[in-house]
Every structure is written in C-alpha cells, then in structure tokens.
Amino acid sequence: MATTSRELHRVQRTFRIGRIIQGAVIALAIGALTILVGTITDVGRTIIDDWHYGRPRTTHLTGYAGLPAERSGHPSRFMALNLDRQIVIMVIPGGDTSQMQTWQGPYLFGLGEDLTPVVLSLEDADSDGLADLVVTIHQEQLVYLNRDGTFRLPTPEEWHRLAQEWGK
Incomplete structure (x- = not known):
C-alpha cells in the first residue's frame, strides 16, 4: 500500500x-x-x-561612640525598630537608661516594607574623631552626626560636605 x-x-x-x-x-x-x-x-x-x-524588625548595636555617658566605662546601646513602616531609633548612652534618646526615622512606603530590616553601624562619617550612627535601609544610608553628646541629621551644608568626601 x-x-x-x-x-x-x-x-x-x-x-x-x-x-x-x-x-x-x-x-x-x-x-x-x-x-x-x-x-x-x-x-x-x-x-x-x-x-x-524578629517581628517587628529589630536590630541592636553595642559600641563606643565617644558620648559623655561612656566615661563610666560602659558602651552605649543602639536599637532600631521598624514599627509598621515607621523607623524608630533609640540610644542608651553608656548603658544609662535615664539618658535614653529616641528619634523618629524615615517612614517606608511600599508593599512589604513593614518587614524591611534596619541595620546600624558606627563610623566616623565626618572625620571629626567621633563615631557617627549610620542607619542602613535597603542600600540607602542615613547618617546621624555625633554632636554635643547626641546624634542628629546633618544640616544642608554638612550634608554637601559629606557627599563630596564620600564621593571621592
């Protein structure tokens, strides 16, 4: 066939x-x-x-930042929490809870940002001999400058100088 x-x-x-x-x-x-x-x-x-x-996302750091309360020999305690997308930063200078400081950090926008971890580190960002607090969220960093026994965000002039130094 x-x-x-x-x-x-x-x-x-x-x-x-x-x-x-x-x-x-x-x-x-x-x-x-x-x-x-x-x-x-x-x-x-x-x-x-x-x-x-953990939940809520919490991180902590123990270290010496040159704060007056550390003269007792005890390190400072740094904590950051992501409380439903609102970052909260706490510092216990020299382990003395009576001097505890709290700052409201940035608010995170987007889906799942309530689960974003925050990482803390101490670095001398402005080369003044004192450790500054660096807060890292994703790949972004916020620098809180160590001034007069506390930490604060840089002024626009300080930020411009820091950006030039870090850009080198």
Missing part, C-alpha cells in the same frame, strides 16, 4: 501542531517554575529575616 501525498501532508501538519503544543507546554512549565522559585526565594528570605531580626 502506497502513501499518498495527501496523507503525507496530514502527517506533517499533525507533527507541526504537536511540536507547537509541546513548545507551548515547555514555555508554560518554565514560566511556572520561575514563579515557584521566586516565591520560594521570597518566603525563604522572609523566614531568615524573621529568625535574624
């Missing part, structure tokens, strides 16, 4: 349709896998941040 050209065309068309369907299924599978891996990564990152920073 001989194969006619009509039957051969039908087989080729069926083969092409089968390849198109197979390609579409593979593309959908890759898309679904990408979404699944992204979701697992996000959930994993949230779980790790829960273990490390």
